[in-house]
Amino acid sequence: MNEFIIFVKDNDEKVEKTAKSIINGIDKNKYKVFLTKRHAKALKLPSLAGNEHSFKNASFVVAVGGDGTMLRCARTFASYEIPIIGINLGRRGFLTEIKISQFNKILNDLFKGKYKIDERMMLDVEIIRNNKTIAKLSALNDAVIGKNGIARIIRMSAYVSGKIMTSYAGDGLIIATPTGSTGHNLAANGPILDPSVSAFILTPICPLSITNKPVVISSKEKIEITIDDTPKGIEAILTVDGQSTIKLEKNDKIIIKSYEHRTKFIRMAKYNFFSVLKEKLNWGQ
Known part of the structure; x- marks a missing residue:
């Protein structure tokens, strides 16, 4: 029935x-x-x-x-x-x-x-602080690392399956699915992906370096973003699908994998x- x-x-x-x-x-x-x-x-x-x-x-x-x-x-x-x-x-x-x-x-x-x-595909998002998991979330569109102020930058490092990929300095970073590629990612000049593709898109938000361009990575990989530095009075923030928000601290790790469902x-x-x-x-x- x-x-x-x-x-x-x-x-x-x-x-x-x-x-x-x-x-x-x-x-x-x-x-x-x-x-x-x-x-x-x-x-x-x-x-x-x-x-x-x-x-x-x-x-x-x-x-x-x-x-x-x-x-x-x-x-x-x-x-x-x-x-x-x-x-x-x-x-x-x-x-x-x-x-x-x-x-x-x-x-x-x-x-x-x-x-x-x-x-x-969806994102499986885990936040680790002081070697302990403080939150686990899922997302269909994206996980966005941003900040609560407009005048200063935050610094992050990105690792792919344990190996350093690059460092970011700017307003934030979008980790999007193909479904989310037409949302915040597109507004930040990220690429559009066919939703049948299984991949992550890493798109920096207003990066300090003009060489920090969007990157498309296989969903078989594990993405790790570390919060390296936040200026005094500025908080880093993680938002999933534009709806659920968690405050981040310096040295926090954000682990992103393809969700099992x-x-x-x-x-x-x-x-x-x-x-x-x-x-x-x-x-x-």
Whole structure:
């Protein structure tokens, strides 16, 4: 039996109303629907609150919101590897390809198996301080090392599988996946990667040296970034997917590997990455 999880953007009345409409549409087809406990409370539908068992047995996740909702959804359900379909109620909708007006037709296609799975690699991020792990996170788009001030630089060193690659001095460093290559990475003049590629992109943010250019590295490698120096009064900060932030200290190590789980997006037959680039970013126009 197909079971659905509905994942929604927080604190948005329009999204909540749309989510309830989607739930009713799925329910009419006599399929089970679950929500996270937080969303069940927000939508005032406590009977639909799911648990570990229901999530493990779910066939699909429907993410209702924008790209930020998709990123949060991907991290939440990454370990379950449940296929995710995005309903776009945001602005750009780079990851969320489906309009709410299309959902009933898409629902029928899902029931008939008329879709394909688009797998995306993720980042496994570990922060080590004084030889102890203080945080572990996952990311679909990127992990960004930045700072809380604009007038001073931070210094870092990058190692690839234990060997020194280079040193950075500047405003920060972006470690992006191919999925994240069209986000902050692109704005910092990093390359666009086809999302089917498994690789890391290391793109410096406003580097002091003009020779510090973006580098693409195989996802089979392990990336280690050390915080070598931060000026007085300036804090280094790690942010994953633009949503979760942790303060860093001098001598902290950030270990980045390919995450053992992959995000699975549901794509309908007409989806093409390069068409999306043209539509959303006016690429090549």
